[in-house]
Amino acid sequence: MLEDIPVLSILTFLPLLGTLITLLLPQSRVRFIRGTAIAFTFLPLLLAIALYVSYEPIVGGGAFAEKLTWLSIPLNTEAGLADKGATSYRLLFDYRMGVDGLSLPLVLLTGAVASMASLASVYIRKRWKLYYALFLLLQTGMYGVFLARDLTLFFIFFELTLIPMFFLIGIWGYFGREQAANRFLVYNGLGSAFMLLAFLILIATAGFSATETASGTTLSFSGSYEVLLANLADPNAAVNQDSIMYLSDNLKWTAFILLVIAFGIKLPIFPFHTWMLKVHAEAAPPVVMIHSGILLKMGAYGLLRFGAFLLPGQLQSWAPVLATLGVINIVYGAILACAQKEFKLVLAYSSISHMGIVLLGIASLNEAGFEGAVFQSVSHGLISALLFLIVGSLHERAETTRIDELGGLASVVPFTSGILLTAGLASLGLPGLSGFVGEFLSFLGLFDSYPWLVAVGVLGLLFAAVYVLRSVLSMTYGPLPDRFAAIRDVRFVEALPMIALTALIVLLGVYPALMTDMMSHSFDGLLKLLQSKVGG
Amino acid sequence: MEKYANQYVIVTIFLVLGIVFPIVVLQIGKLLRPSKPNTEKETTYESGNEPVGDSQIRFNVRYYLYALMFVIFDVETVFLYPWAVAYKQLGLFALFEMVVFVGLLLVGLIYAWRKKVFQWNSI
Amino acid sequence: MTMLGSYLTLAAVLFCLGLYGVLTKRNAIIVLLSIELMLNAVNLNLVAFAKYGINASLRGQVFSLFTMTVAAAEAAVGIAVLISLYRRRATVNVDEYDELRR
């Protein structure tokens, strides 16, 4: 049933419709606006679940793929294409959407986290209309990023997340919100610039194709993912140096490094992480839920999608470097997390640490590693969303989230404390919760490739136990400062997302096959390529 | 070619003579005339009054405006003369073109007129 | 061709003098005059090329007529602007035209 309708486009553009409707509603009808926004957040989630149900790993995403020629830009033909027998010479930007085992988990994650964040938006106190409009717009961008199958389209969606996020951080954040928004913008803009350059290099070389039609030969440059994939994997292309398709090794390297930097900033990889701390500390809780829960994962996704799939050779050569960076992330994040007094910053550094694990998974170059990377992304997305939901809830009541100021919360807000403890345990990777599975798969994968790195990496996990337990326990137990005595436990509207997220974490922890099953086969092609490279 | 060379030789001779003549005459005059300067003689003449202040004052901006007008219309003739000399070969369309050209300048004249550039209301 | 060379040299010297004037002189009127000097250098160039250049033709002279005209118009506007500015500032020293720099 889903095959017959452009389900991916509907999924992507439903929130945009929501934005438009929200904008048309009168400013005073807050409840109405909020209801619309929540509805248009949940609808895509339902669609995503339906997609998940009807997704068959063997078939892959082919069933849902959508293809439409969006822009077919004519290029001037006069300067000498006549000898190539071309009748038409164009630059194609297709509208191509597709889903596979790599993107589907992230789409689901997006749906889940965005829905919960929409519920958690009760913390927003001003300018609801604009807030919800932007919030919905952001979702379109995020779905688009995970579903786009054209380089330009991907880039457009990627940038589309930038603008609403800038507003969301800059308007509704805490005191340092503007600075945080600026940093977010410039760093991510820089990343997208690197990405665009890499994309253009790929399009202008490997994107070249000639198609015979009835009216003659059409020469075209295309940003289509499939075309690129085919051209780059074509061994003949590399041999024939005269061909326009020929991508010299130098260019490949340039493109790959550009991509690593681009997605490394988003992920973030160690030296590029500063902007993300600021955002975590200064943005409003629902915004951080989205940011930490989904946006960071776009880095991992992009690295896998474009770095690994399109340029496997370069990935292979660079795997040790990536793995080392991953370990540095883990250890650096964990150590600094131990030293933080602000709970939001603890979480921020722990995110850096966890993203290191993703990087390790990618660098391991085997199925377990790749799956681990994706699984870790999803799991961390859920966990950090939950944690920031709690942060929001606490901040609402105690007006601080500093560890040294809080204490003994278990006695006044037992429900929140319980959830906090669970989330903390999930974060440090307790078996039975989702965090464990991701870490386990990643390390398992890496063990095959670089066993000695695993040893260092696991050391980082020990730190995780230290900082999680230190902060969570000192907040929930111990003496309760007097001024917090009067605070009340969560309302229903807050409890609902907390419970839902916790349930998901537990579910994935005990039944990881929910996710790993759909990922199988998605990496087949890539692995085959990698093996042939290793063999040859 | 020779003709032109001769013309300019003549003009040059006139120039030289024009410069030499005043010099010579003034030198002769110097020999003839008395020279007994005193401060009375050398004061600036203001109809017998004691001169007040400096005379090299800034003068009315109006003079500049006339200078500007002059520049515009004098330059117009740069185009008028070649046109006039060649007019018989150019034909009626050239007349039309010149009407347009001069018309544009006349607009300028009318502009200046309306903006009271030509109204002289002080020294 | 030595004739051409000397004309071009003279023009270059004039042009550089004009440029020097534009860049260094403080009196606004001298700045405007320097621009005229540069344009006159161009005229000299054009006329020299029209006479001694390859394909010697009247084009260069015609060009220089246009240059003169336009230079006059430009000078007229320049002076007009300067007059209006002088009314406000009572100075022609370009160093004092600095209200815009902040």
Add this chain to the structure above:
Amino acid sequence: MQRFWNDPVSWGHAGIYLLGAIAILAVVIVFVTYAIYFERKVIGWMQYRKGPNRTGPLGLLQTVADVAKLLIKEDTIPAKADKALFILAPALAFVPSFLVLAIIPYGLNLQFADLNVGFLYYVALSGITTIAIILGGWSSNNKYALLGGMRSAAQMISYEVPLVLSVVGIAMMTESLNLREIVIHQEGYFWHWNFLPQIIGFAVFVVAAISELNRTPFDLPEAESELVAGYHVEYSGFRFAFFMLTEYIYVYAIACLATILFLGGWNPPAPQLDFIPGLLWFALKFAFIVFFLFWIRATLPRLRVDQLMGMAWKVLLPLAILNIFLTALGIEWWGKGG
């Protein structure tokens, strides 16, 4: 001089030219001397008085005596004056006035330099005198002089525009700016002379020319009643004489020019009369113009300064432009031949 034109340049020729130039200088000086005399006589006659009649027979030596007086008069330079410019100004005024004489054709074969751009040459050089007058006014450091100089400059540049434009019609009819060719073009009966077909141009030319000369009724720059003597208040002795000399040389030049441009130059009023030498015809017409200038001076009162400037821009300039287009239409109407 014509017969030397096509010879190669040589020192010998240059010597001949020099002699010619000195001759013309002498002629002009004599002209100026007696023009002044003539002017005083004419005005005196018109005002029922005698004019100069003591020095020499009929007062003929009056001007000579004046000049001699100027020559031996003490030459004071005001202490506050800008000396260099003060000394330069009279000479600068004189040089171009003399230079314009180089191109005037007195007869078919009596001309020094024959330039293709004859009229433009005249206009260009006479413009330099304006600078000299401003210089004189400015360097004297005298309020009257400055005002006179500025007025003079404004007046001269204002009237230069109609003056130049009034001749365009002739250029269109003749297809040349060469003064000789302009005269040759007017051959035939007197109604072939330009003053009839170019009657508007002629009128504009005469008015503008009088004004260019700074003569009454346009002598605002040296208006005795307002500015004492205008730009040359501070000049005395022979420096003053040079300003006067310049003014009268321009009278001479303008009279020649009017003759050439509008009155057919050396052409007789009817071809039958060509047994009388062209030079004589030229002299007659020239003398008439000079007389006319003096006549005007004696008759008309001085204009007010605002009327003066208004006249140039609001009356003469439109008229001159009108004349151009009437000429163009006339040429279209009566054919290219005429």
Add this chain to the structure above:
Amino acid sequence: MQALQTLTWNDTWYLAPEIVLAAFTIALALLDLSLPRRIDRDIIGWGAVLGLVTAGVFVGWHIHDLGAWEKAGESPFRNLLDGSYRVDDFGNLLKLVFLGASALIVLASLGTVKKEEVPIKGEFYYLVLPAVLGAMVMASSGDLITLFIGMELLGIASYILVGVRKSSGLSGEAAFKYVVTGGTASAFVLYGMSFLYGATGSTRLSGIAQSIGDAVEGSKALVYVAFFLMIVGFALKLALAPFHAWAPDVYQGAPTPVTSFLGVVAKAAAFAMLYRLFVNTALYAYADTAQVREDLFLALAVLAAAAMIVGVAGALRQQNAKRLLALSGVANAGILLVPLTLDITSFHSSLFSEFIYYLLAYVFMNVGAFAVLTVVSRETGSEELSGFAGLYHRAPWTAAAMTALICSLAGLPVTGGFFGKLFILFGTVQTKQYWLAAILLFTTVVSYYLYFSFIRQMFMRSGDTERQTKVPMATGLVVWICAIASVALGVLPKPILEWVDGLFSVSLDFLSR
């Protein structure tokens, strides 16, 4: 010596847009002079808009005719006056841009230009027309002399426009600075032209194109000197770094609509002239000239890069919105210059499409942004960035439109600015000018910070007043036209590019005689 080819009655049809503009200028000037003082001069403004639109209609007509001729197998251009004026698609397309942009600017200024600010409003309106006329002449000249005349017509008219706020010392100062730099730039361009004439013996672009090969063989130095002098001149005109120092001053001092005119039309016209001079002279046609061409284009590329970097870097520190936009204009001029510097190879010859598309986007975003600026500065009396503070509360719709314009300026998808930059980038990558692409991208990212400072002010700060901002009808219309066009160019760039590609061709418009 060729026979003299004079203008004929026939040619007036091809010159119709120019003639219309000239006629409207005269008519409006006379109208302005004859109307009594008390009548509001907005009527002159409407007249100017009408004139611009009429001229635009004629240009459109010509485009249509040229297209019909091309179909019929005739050459799709007309040479007037022995090739010194040329009606072709290159010129026509640019003319449309000039006319459209000017019409928008005049429209936006109707109602916002106050009498106290510009005491001679009528003049302000009708002086735009000759300036545009100059720009049009520049776009369609085939001769150095005509090019120069066009340049000066535009230049002189804009000197006056800059100084039209007679009561303001700032305006006068800006005008004087503009006169001096403009005059110097003209002198440089002319000096270069004189050498080009000397080297090739012709002032016709076609004549130059024929003999430039020999000229390079004969005296390479002369050709180099010619082109480099012209490059310096144009760099000054276009305010490319390091010759940009005058731009912020002049832009700040000029009345805002004029600033917008200078930023858009004057710049575009200079580019048109650059194309005529550098591409029409057929440096491509000879093997001898390859070296010269490479050197020249490298020099231009370096200038473009410098302009992008310096423009953005300089703008970062600005607190005055006009100066900021001026410096952003410097950076944008650098971007617009990039396509010109790209080689024409067998895979890349769409330099003009890239140029004109970004130009179009630039027109809309710049005119729109300046229109918003006039509204804001009229309300708050300040041209500082802080004047935008809280605009979202005062005029939410205007703020929204401004956001779209800002996105286009910053080059964020999906706007015209984004696609414009994307095409230019693609061109650079196709011709393997990676360094240029990298600089373009890098400066674009830094400029995010710059342009988002408007957004920060509008949405994240609160202004002094909560009073609703009044947006005059005409200005509001322009703002919205620009905002919508900016977005539309991003969503559907195809029709325009197809159209341009169908009309324009390198060989017919630039290289054939």
